[in-house]
Amino acid sequence: MDQRTPSPPLYETLAAGVTTLIDNGLLRPGMRARSVRAFAAQHGVSLTTAVQAYRLLEDRGVLEARPKSGFYVTQRSHRQRELPTASQPPQRASTVAVSNPVFSVLSYAGDPSYAPLGCAIPSAGLLAAERLDRHLARCARVHGRHYNIYADPHGDAELRGQISARALRLGHAVPPEGVLITNGCTEALNIALSVTTRPGDTVAIESPTYFGLLQVLEARGLRALELPTDPTSGVDVKALDKALGKRRVAACLLASSFNNPLGSRIDxxxxxxxxxxLTRYRVPLIEDDIYGDISFGDDRPRPFAAISPTADIILCSSFSKTIAPGYRIGWLAANRRHDEILAAKFALSLSGAALPQKAMADFLKSGGYDAHLRRIRKVFADNIDRMRRVVDRSFPRDTRMTDPKGGFVLWLELPDGFDSDTLYQRAIRERICFVPGGLFTAGRGYRNCLRLSCSHDWDARVERSVARLGELAHELLA
Ligand SMILES: Cc1ncc(COP(=O)(O)O)c(C=O)c1O
Incomplete structure (x- = not known):
């Protein structure tokens, strides 16, 4: 990454030392690591620093804590790669112009003759497409004419009830009347930005960030203020505070969990x-919780809106990553600005398509969503693990990669000077698609990075394609 922190924090260095002991076989899988206290004394650091180092190793799956017994080396068989460096984007707002390169990548990403490492869209077979289609067919048979109308702009009442009930399980008390159904998360984000910003305003975002979000900022004439972001723990709070103290920011837009492309999780x-x-500076938060349900652990992370129910937060999400991107069903939940939000929905699309909403409500009511989530979480976690192993054995030695605990994308950082655009041109010639890092910023960074999607069924073609990308990366660096 050509935007990097000068030197890693002490706990990172200590954690890297433990990883080296494991790589060199001095600490083997299953062995007990030193106690935190002994570790702190050995390195002459505070207990807090030692705990931070062990937590980091736990997050990376290198150590595991066993109750009343201590920390043990996990049974992973592959070498632990370094994580990408925390980003350090320029501290100024930039105009956004990503649409042309994004459209070009998307034209390949959607073409099945290219290996599917580009689009972050799960294959229909993995999602509940067939079951949902049966609900749609039934709804069309039973209610067809009744639903061929301009629906309530708020969306299907039953669907809003289902979404509200699921939110409550996370501690987010939003009544059905507080939920607005949208055409995917993208429309929710557009509505949220339309009620909080005016063209020319600045919006604070993670860096790197999802390119579709940058496209939305571009289309709305908004400027992007990119914030330093850690690949494990997310946005740097001190940097946010400093940035807001320096200039007027109209809104802050963050992923609630497992952001795209880093997969970071904000605790x-x-x-x-x-x-x-944000409250101190009176800046509203727009949170994108689209990946929250794809958590590999048992603890589905809580959105900001559940943690701070009275704060000025607009939650945006959809079923695009878990059930059906083609149904275009998303939602927005806010605790203020209801009239403006409804007016914005009217202006953008009048109302959503009624029948798919009804089918989605029926699907959720039928009760299989949680079992379905458990299944796809396991598939995505396995895909990530397999992809990491192939990257590990095929990519140049200095390649860093993320170790996400949710979602289905991997972010790779190659040495400075590596050009992922050139890799992309070569890969496209060989019918392999991925997304070069430069698309994830409004600035000029991340040219040495790339995003791989692990959202499709794992098969020989996917495995071969990742290995081939590794070979091409070796050739480019030679
Ligand atoms: C972080 C994020 N937000 C929003 C979207 C778009 O969601 P939808 O298809 O529901 O509009 C995506 C799609 O890739 C995404 O990754």
Whole structure:
């Protein structure tokens, strides 16, 4: 990454030392690591620093804590790659112009004759497409004419009830009347930005960030203020505070969990700290929770709106990553600005298509969503693990990669000077698609990075294609 922090924090260096002991076989899988206290004494550091190092190793799956027993080396068989460096984007707002390159990549990403490492869209076979289609067919048979109308602009009442009930399970108390159904998360984000910003305003975002979000900013004439972001723990709160102190920012737009492309997860304490800063500067938060349900652990992370129910937050999400991107069903939940939000929905699309909403409500009511989520989470976690192994054995030695605990994308960082655009041109010639890093910023960074999608069924073609990308990367660096 050509935007990097000068030197890693002490706990990172200590954690890297433990990883080296494991790589060199001095600490083997299953062995007990030193106690945190002994580790702190050995390195002459505070207990807090030692705990931070062990937490990091736990997050990376290198150590596991066993109750009342201590920390043990996990049974992973592959070498632990370094994580990408925390980003350090320029501290100024930029105009956004990503649409042309994005359209070009998307034209290949959607073409099945290219190996599917580009689009972050699960294959229909993995999602509940067939079951949902049966609900749609039934709804069309039973209610067809009744639903061939301009629907309530708020969306199907039953669907809103289902979404509200699921939110409550996470501690987010939003009544059905507080939920607005949208055409995917993209429309929710557009509505949220339309009620919080005016053209020319600045919006604070993670860096790197999802290119579709940059396209939305571009289309709305908004400027992007990119924030330093850690690949594991998300946005840097101090940097956010400093940035907001320097200039007027109209809104802050963050992923609630497992952001695209880093897969970082902001823990509850950091979420509280972020909200505190935003509240102090009176900056509304737009949170994109589209990947929240794809958590590999048992603890589905809570959105900001659940953690700080009275703060100025607009939650945006959809079923595009878990059930059906083609149905275009998303939603927005806010605790203020209801009239403006409804007016914006009217202006954008009048109302959503009624029948797919009814089918989705029926599907959720039928009760299989949680079992379905458990199944796809396992598939995505396995895909990520397999992809990491292939990257590990095929890519140049200095390649860093993320180790996400949710979602289905991997972010790779190659040495400075590596050009992922050139890799992309060569890969496209060989019918392999991925997304070069430059698309994830409004600035000029991340040219040495790339995103691989692990959202499709794992097969020999996917495995071969990742290995081939590794070979091409070796050739480019030679
Ligand atoms: C972070 C993020 N937000 C929003 C979207 C778009 O969601 P939808 O298809 O529901 O509009 C995507 C799609 O890739 C995404 O990755």
């Amino acid at each position: 509850d304490a950091r979420k509280v700290a972020i909200i505190r800063v």
